[in-house]
Amino acid sequence: MGGYGSGRKAWAQSPTESCYRRIDVRRLHRSGLLKPDATGRIIWSRPGRAEELYVLGLQAEGEGLWLWNEPALEKCSMYFVPLSRTPCFKGGARLWFHCPEITCNRRVAVLFGGDLFLCRHCRGLSYDSQRANAFDRQIIRMNRLRQQLDWPGGPLDLRGDKPKGMHWKTFNRLAGEYEQLDELVGEVYGYR
Numbered sequence: 001m002g003g004y005g006s007g008r009k010a011w012a013q014s015p016t017e018s019c020y021r022r023i024d025v026r027r028l029h030r031s032g033l034l035k036p037d038a039t040g041r042i043i044w045s046r047p048g049r050a051e052e053l054y055v056l057g058l059q060a061e062g063e064g065l066w067l068w069n070e071p072a073l074e075k076c077s078m079y080f081v082p083l084s085r086t087p088c089f090k091g092g093a094r095l096w097f098h099c100p101e102i103t104c105n106r107r108v109a110v111l112f113g114g115d116l117f118l119c120r121h122c123r124g125l126s127y128d129s130q131r132a133n134a135f136d137r138q139i140i141r142m143n144r145l146r147q148q149l150d151w152p153g154g155p156l157d158l159r160g161d162k163p164k165g166m167h168w169k170t171f172n173r174l175a176g177e178y179e180q181l182d183e184l185v186g187e188v189y190g191y192r
């Protein structure tokens, strides 16, 4: 059992996201809510605004997560969010949601509710120009790092290994920066 988000965090995002609740796969993972058969609730509330209480129920099953709005009306109000993993360069794996909108299925770190929790794209969320510019700079920087690391492809491709002849210290610095940027970019846009 577990749950996070009983505070105001979910309501204090950037303006473009302020009217959406959000769930982050990394936070769910840290909370133990993605373990097999784990079940829990996430509660959003605002002090003094009890009537705006919102409760999301969740249960991990197989390679995914059932979600429903509480109080659960009927079983058929549940919907399934698939999970997948990609390898991290430091070992281990990173978890992703897949958008439950069947025609979308984008791999993302964050979903936004709504009656249903969907990816940013399906929610029609966009970033203001300042954030879009920051995003572009991150992509440019990631391409530059890939060149230095001799990794083929672009930011949507998998990370590579340490190039021959590169010091581990250099590799860890560059790959570490790349990983941080990848985390940010993946959270924002998600990718397949």
Ligand SMILES: [Zn+2]
Pocket (backbone or CB within 6 Å): 099, 100, 101, 104, 105, 106, 118, 119, 120, 121, 122, 123
């Ligand atoms: Zn989607």
